[in-house]
Amino acid sequence: MHLLIAEDDKLHRAFLEKVARNTLADLNVLTMAEDGAEAIQEFDAAEYDSVILDLQMPRMTGVEVAKTIWAKKPSTKILFWSNYTEEAYIRGITKIVPSAAVYGYILKSAPAEQLKLALQGVFVAEQCVIDREVRGVQQRAGDRLLGLSELEYEALVDLCLGLTDKAMAARRNVSLRGAQSRLQHLYQKLGLDKGDIPVGEWGPTYNSRTRAISLALSQGILNADALRKEEENLRVWMGRQQK
Amino acid sequence: MHLLIAEDDKLHRAFLEKVARNTLADLNVLTMAEDGAEAIQEFDAAEYDSVILDLQMPRMTGVEVAKTIWAKKPSTKILFWSNYTEEAYIRGITKIVPSAAVYGYILKSAPAEQLKLALQGVFVAEQCVIDREVRGVQQRAGDRLLGLSELEYEALVDLCLGLTDKAMAARRNVSLRGAQSRLQHLYQKLGLDKGDIPVGEWGPTYNSRTRAISLALSQGILNADALRKEEENLRVWMGRQQK
DNA sequence: CCGAGGTTTGCGGGAACCCGCAAAAACACT
DNA sequence: AGTGTTTTTGCGGGTTCCCGCAAACCTCGG
Numbered sequence: 188m189h190l191l192i193a194e195d196d197k198l199h200r201a202f203l204e205k206v207a208r209n210t211l212a213d214l215n216v217l218t219m220a221e222d223g224a225e226a227i228q229e230f231d232a233a234e235y236d237s238v239i240l241d242l243q244m245p246r247m248t249g250v251e252v253a254k255t256i257w258a259k260k261p262s263t264k265i266l267f268w269s270n271y272t273e274e275a276y277i278r279g280i281t282k283i284v285p286s287a288a289v290y291g292y293i294l295k296s297a298p299a300e301q302l303k304l305a306l307q308g309v310f311v312a313e314q315c316v317i318d319r320e321v322r323g324v325q326q327r328a329g330d331r332l333l334g335l336s337e338l339e340y341e342a343l344v345d346l347c348l349g350l351t352d353k354a355m356a357a358r359r360n361v362s363l364r365g366a367q368s369r370l371q372h373l374y375q376k377l378g379l380d381k382g383d384i385p386v387g388e389w390g391p392t393y394n395s396r397t398r399a400i401s402l403a404l405s406q407g408i409l410n411a412d413a414l415r416k417e418e419e420n421l422r423v424w425m426g427r428q429q430k
Numbered sequence: 431m432h433l434l435i436a437e438d439d440k441l442h443r444a445f446l447e448k449v450a451r452n453t454l455a456d457l458n459v460l461t462m463a464e465d466g467a468e469a470i471q472e473f474d475a476a477e478y479d480s481v482i483l484d485l486q487m488p489r490m491t492g493v494e495v496a497k498t499i500w501a502k503k504p505s506t507k508i509l510f511w512s513n514y515t516e517e518a519y520i521r522g523i524t525k526i527v528p529s530a531a532v533y534g535y536i537l538k539s540a541p542a543e544q545l546k547l548a549l550q551g552v553f554v555a556e557q558c559v560i561d562r563e564v565r566g567v568q569q570r571a572g573d574r575l576l577g578l579s580e581l582e583y584e585a586l587v588d589l590c591l592g593l594t595d596k597a598m599a600a601r602r603n604v605s606l607r608g609a610q611s612r613l614q615h616l617y618q619k620l621g622l623d624k625g626d627i628p629v630g631e632w633g634p635t636y637n638s639r640t641r642a643i644s645l646a647l648s649q650g651i652l653n654a655d656a657l658r659k660e661e662e663n664l665r666v667w668m669g670r671q672q673k
Numbered sequence: 674c675c676g677a678g679g680t681t682t683g684c685g686g687g688a689a690c691c692c693g694c695a696a697a698a699a700c701a702c703t
Numbered sequence: 704a705g706t707g708t709t710t711t712t713g714c715g716g717g718t719t720c721c722c723g724c725a726a727a728c729c730t731c732g733g
Binding site: 351 | 599
Binding site for chain 1: 679690
């Protein structure tokens, strides 16, 4: 078994290494990487069947690393190991996992026991192991009522990137009114119906457009990492446009 | 010497404890807390002269903890120990540190050697020890040209909370035009002058209002934590208003 | 084939926002 | 007091945004 670990925090890295060595019997190769880019590089340099990824690393998110790894070799078993249950990450992962792939998602706050189980489950038994809390978020996102639809999510992304309505329309190939309509639905899902925003003597307190961003952030639907990545996508699109 | 450590991550907590015991000779009491609220509670329960705080903890940020601790006992020596150099945190700290207080700021990524030095420096020699990188950010924030002034920062906060112009005006006790003027200056500092935003066939690409949030986030001037805290402040103000 | 649910589009009005100009006011520093 | 910087304010016009209404459209399952 050939295992690659990517984790930027020194202590966590050492801890992972120790636990992995203790729990995995047929561990032949174990390599450590300190950030996402390095992980990719290492993955290309040798043969690995199993990977442990921290989300939230400098230079390249765990989600991005997983994406490129699975693109090269979909059979790779990946265990995500993260601090948070941010919806942004979870949405990102479920969107890129190949149908046949084996993966797991476990929180850093979990006791060492659970980590061992997850290691065995994913890398040896080839099961998908997903933390209870994470599972909860995942379900909510899949639910059409509570979570955002893919379209609404796109609108949210564009909104958070600071695009105008017209720019969104152009990017998503819909009419101006189409883009606005999507925003409307987004506002509704986030609880920004006209009646719901508090009113003072100064008039309505919130601007739907900006308030939506605020809510999305505080609910973890989006985070700074995800934004950086989307910013990159946007740049790509803009590059294609001006040709 | 009576030391209180607040840190939510298990591994880091253990590491801190070990290093502290090894480096600090006259260590009489050492207590651990797993989040901000607990830290305050513990601080009230016994006598401490020294504290190590993680920023980014559940329930209460390290910055908030420091604020209440210094309010009770300004002579307390505090060492901040964090993952990032986010401007939001640094700005928060420099705003609340009492003039006479001794404190330090060190990154988790620093080698153990530096941590030892910081412990000695802050708790024994009573010097202020601030990491090089952090220092850099601190300076930039103080600079009138690159960083945001206090007023502009306030405007940014209100903007990110999703307030309307009128609501900002009411909250900050200025005219409507006054609030807008502050926004204007903010846009300028962030590089959103009319000429600077790219234009496609669809017209200007960015909406200044939302783009400002996007930039602030990606530059770390503000983060989700800081926002949550400001959200609280806003709620307080709104409560006072409706009386 | 039809109907239900979701999505897109046009139209139109009212509100909010962006911003240039210019004068007053506040503040710091000498 | 005097000068310079920063901040506030009013005015006004052009733009963008928000959103209700209604019609077209698409897709999926009966």
